[in-house]
Amino acid sequence: MLTIDPESTVPIYLQLRNEIMEAIARGDLSTGDTLPSVRALAGDLGVNMHTVNKSYHELVSKEIIEIVPKKGAVIIVDEGVSNQRLALMSAEFRPLLAEALVRGMKEEELQRLITTIMNNIKED
C-alpha cells in the first residue's frame, strides 16, 4: 500500500517515487505489473493528479517504468546497470560517503550500515 506523509520535508512526488522503488525492491511489484492510473492513485492519496504524474515520470526518467498510452504505467526493470546509470548513482552516493568519512567511519562500519538498510528495505 502506498502512503504519503504530508508533514515530511520530502516532496510528495519523491516520497511516492521512493515508495514505488521500495515496493519493487521488496518484490511486491515486478516487471510487467502495472501501477494505478494517476487519477486513481491521486484520489486514494488525496493529492493532485499532477503530483502523481510527476512521480511516475521520475520513474520513467530512471527507466524503471514505461508509460504505455491508454494502458498504464508498466514496470520494466531489466537487470544490469549501464555505466551512465552507474555514474548518476555515484554522484548521489558521493556526498553521503564524504560525510561518513568525515565522521571517521571505517569501510567495514559503512558496509554493515549498507547491509542493515538494505535488509530494512526488503523486510518492510
Add this chain to the structure above:
Amino acid sequence: MLTIDPESTVPIYLQLRNEIMEAIARGDLSTGDTLPSVRALAGDLGVNMHTVNKSYHELVSKEIIEIVPKKGAVIIVDEGVSNQRLALMSAEFRPLLAEALVRGMKEEELQRLITTIMNNIKED
C-alpha cells in the same frame, strides 16, 4: 581550492558544503582549521555572502564546524557517530539503496561501488 559550477542543478550552498566535507575527508582540512570568512569566500567565488553563510550553517547543523563569533568557522570533527546521526544518514542512503536493489545490484557489487567512490573522494 573551493570552486562552484554555476551551471549545476545542485544548489550553490550544497556544492560548497559538499566540497568542504570532501576536503575534510581528504585530510586537506582538519579539526582546528578555520574556513575563510563568509565575505572573503563569497568574494573569491563570485557569489553572495548569504549563500556562503548558508553553506556554513549546513555544516553547523551537521556538527562538522562551529562558528565562533568574531573568530571564524572552525572545524570540529569528533570521531564517532551517534545513533541519531546514524538514523539521519540512513534516511539519506535508503532511496539510493532501493534504486540499486531495483536494478538488481548484488551486495558485493554495491560494496565495490562504495569502495570506489570513497577512494575517488580521498584521491581527488
Add this chain to the structure above:
DNA sequence: GTTTTGTTATAGTATATATAGAACAAAAAG
C-alpha cells in the same frame, strides 16, 4: 579607532512544489 566579523533585516527575482480546473484524442469497457 578603524577594520573585520557573523548576524539580522528588507527586498527583489527566479525556480520548484502542489493544487485546481478544463480540454483533447485515443483506447478500453459497457
Add this chain to the structure above:
DNA sequence: CTTTTTGTTCTATATATACTATAACAAAAC
C-alpha cells in the same frame, strides 16, 4: 456504438526555496 477512462497539455494560483543586493548592528581583532 456510446460511455468511461486514459495520459497529456494548458492556464492559473499559492507557497516555498535559492540567490542576489544592500544596509545596519555590536563586538572582537588589528
